[in-house]
Amino acid sequence: QALLNKILKAPKAELHMHIEGSLEPEQIFAFARRNKVKLAYDSVEALRAAYAFTDLQSFLDIYYAGASVLLKADDFYEMTRAYLDRARADNVIHTELFFDPQTHTERGVPVQAVVEGIEAAMADVEREHGLTSKLILCFLRHLPEQAALAAFKDALPMFERYGDRLVGIGLDSSERNHPPSSFARVFGKARDRGLRLVAHAGEEGPPAYIHEALDILRVERIDHGVRSIEDPALVKRLADARIALTVCPLSNLKLMVFDDMKNHSLKTLLDAGVAVTVNSDDPAYFGGYVNDNYVAVAEALELGEQDLYALARNSLEASFVDAPQRRAMI
Ligand code: ADE
Ligand code: ZN
Secondary structure, eight states, X not given: OHHHHHHHHSOEEEEEEEGGGGOOHHHHHHHHHHHTXXXXXXXXXXXXXXXXXXXXXXXXXXXXXXXXXOOSHHHHHHHHHHHHHHHHHTTEEEEEEEEOHHHHHTTTOOHHHHHHHHHHHHHHHHHHHOOEEEEEEEEETTSOHHHHHHHHHHHHHHHHHTTTTEEEEEEESOOTTOOGGGGHHHHHHHHHTTOEEEEEEXXXXXXXXXXXXXXXXXXXXXXXXXXXXXXXXXXXXXXXHTOEEEXXXXXXXXXXXXXXXXXXXXXXXXXXXXXXXXXXBSHHHHTOOHHHHHHHHHHHTTOOHHHXXXXXXXHHHTSOSOHHHHHHHO
């Protein structure tokens, strides 16, 4: 218990967090009412009851429906502000948030409104409370690379205007049958502009997708990566190169990547020297914010003080802050 208290209080970074996945059912209904968006659920309770997922796709269907209530820059501001205030309670001192522009532009919401709202909340919370943050634009991998290229082009003015904060790109959505290699061109363009690169890989997809993300997309971190455990040479590669994995334990449990938290690969990967970090992914949908994720793995995998300290330290080391800020944080 004393140990758990210590880890709850420890300064930490959250590096895998989809801002649209922070929308709680109450917020979804409030935005729907305000924006006159029709939902397929009658009540907060009915919506929450639908959060019984069997795999990644069953979650994504509801997650995209939830995001449909976001229309105005103010909506993105309020959503982001609420998440950052919640993160402060977990002693998050730095966070790198994902957003999915294609989810919003296809509904006629300009990418400008999305980024403006999120960025303003980040700037306010940094000024008021010192919690620093960066933003990572993710492409939806269930759509063709052409769509990602168009979304990237559409967002170029945002990278110019908000370059200090909008620092990179990622790849998310349905992983099965959507390999990283399909997005080589758009990642090449982002790399040419000096952007930071990450991708979801090895959540539901095979270890080969992690190799592809590293070799073809040249990403610096792997989001999830928990199925790397099936490929010992890959585990060694990740450890030797200090490629961080942004692991999301409660997400993995809810989406049935593991049948029991006791069988989660986190501890084995950590023991093999991999730079594992703990994150919440979509906390409103998976039943817990970042500290809940630390507690869940600490209990199920019987983590010791060294392990928990390593996880928090890894999160600060794997962040995209510049070297002086990183030195100050650790
Ligand atoms: N979008 C939001 N959460 C995601 C996850 N865990 N995997 C893939 N796409 C996502
Ligand atoms: Zn994710």
